[in-house]
């Protein structure tokens with residue numbers, strides 16, 4: 001039987017990793033479709049008809065035909081639909097959402113921009129790299145201070161806020177950011193990495209399309 005979910009993404013993409021990590025931690029096998037950004041597959045009309053922004057990730061829910069985009073919105077959808085990691089109370093759900101909005105405003109946007117320049121995926125000057133690295137460090141300090149004395153970002157267990165934000169922080173090393181000052185983040189990352197179903201970016205998303213096992 002084919003899997004309920006079909007993830008379209010590319011292995012170098014942080015937002016694609018966030019969705020793959022959510023599915024994996026939730027124990028949901030998923031079909032995977034590799035989108036070749038270099039070949040412009042994400043701008044083809046048949047793809048844009050499903051993903052209005054012409055980006056990865058795209059998640060199809062084959063049980064109802066929904067086509068979902070924007071990684072944070074996809075995480076919320078998955079939390080609702082498979083009833084996992086959404087937060088134990090309304091307040092926790094609201095806090096998880098707040099952290100995800102903050103993430104793409106301050107953290108993911110800065111780390112991902114620094115990373116693509118550092119890896120040579122996108123052109124950028126040393127000044128641009130320093131600007132994005134500096135913004136990343138400011139956001140990492142906010143996160144590190146929040147995690148002091150806490151095991152998880154919200155409440156007493158894993159939520160989509162942890163999954164979303166882990167999928168940003170895990171790329172900080174590739175962005176050239178020194179993580180040594182952030183001991184609380186390091187301890188929290190270890191907790192995420194110890195969870196059943198966890199897989200790091202290097203092994204979670206294949207380099208080609210693949211049906212669920």
Ligand SMILES: N[C@@H](CCC(=O)N[C@@H](CS)C(=O)NCC(=O)O)C(=O)O
Pocket residue numbers: 012013014015016037042054055056057069070071072104
């Ligand atoms: N806010 C979006 C960002 C998605 C995004 O930036 N995707 C990149 C790959 S990491 C992409 O598709 N870039 C190609 C483009 O924008 O044309 C999300 O979280 O899903």
